Amino acid sequence: MTETMQLNLPLVQAAQAQKHVTVNEAFARLDALAQITLQSRSQTTPPLTADEGAAWAVPAAAVNAWAGQAGRIAIFANGGWVFATPQTGWRGWIVDEHASVIFDGAIWRGGAVAVSPSGAAAAFRVLEFEHEIAAGPGNDTSVLVPANVLLFAVSARVSEEVTGTLTSWQLGAPGAPDRFGSGLGLDLGSFARGLLGAPMAYYAPEELVLTAEGGDFAGGRVRL
Secondary structure, three states: OOEOOOOOOEOOOOOOOOHHHHHHHHHHHHHHHOOOEEOOOOOOOOOOOOOOOOEEEOOOOOOHHHOOOOOOEEEEEOOEEEEEOOOOOOEEEEHHHOEEEEEOOOOEEEOEEEEOOOOOEEEOOOOOOEEEOOOEOEEEOOOOEOOOEEEEEOOEEEEEEEEEOOOEEEEEEOOEEEEEEEEEOOOOOOEEOOEEEEEEEEOOOEOOEEEEEOOOEEEEEEEO
């Protein structure tokens, strides 16, 4: 046996010369895999250089030094690439998506908390976007609450001062304009937690609604 079963760490062989090379490579792999931080799971071209120990989940159609390594983890170590095979149940963090992932035996699933043997999964997801406030008494967001989800909360933070003749504003949904907050502030940093008392099922996509109180919107920006 030349590698360990779980982390693919190279093993020193009997009467091997330059044992330190093998040991150092094993340490480099262990350093990258013990707390898995993957720079990306969609990048197909390896970077020309990277920080020592930086790792990527190699996707299908990867090229150059990653060609033929789809499904494996590429680790930049000692100026080159070494590869490890992830095992079912490994968890990690995707840097360019700001998302936790779990390896289900075939792919890295974002936000998964449970995965069945046949691939069905339950996942948590945070959807974040900036909404530019348009002038008028109310705004509908162009980004929608997705279909077929349980919604736990909609939080908001004013990222650019809300202006207009209004004195405050509400955050809600069609037919429930204050579901996630009312009397909300206009100043930079004002926020709404928007936590629901019970998760709400959405079976079709639906916009969020911002409603001015005591006047109209003129402008501003809110992160939702």
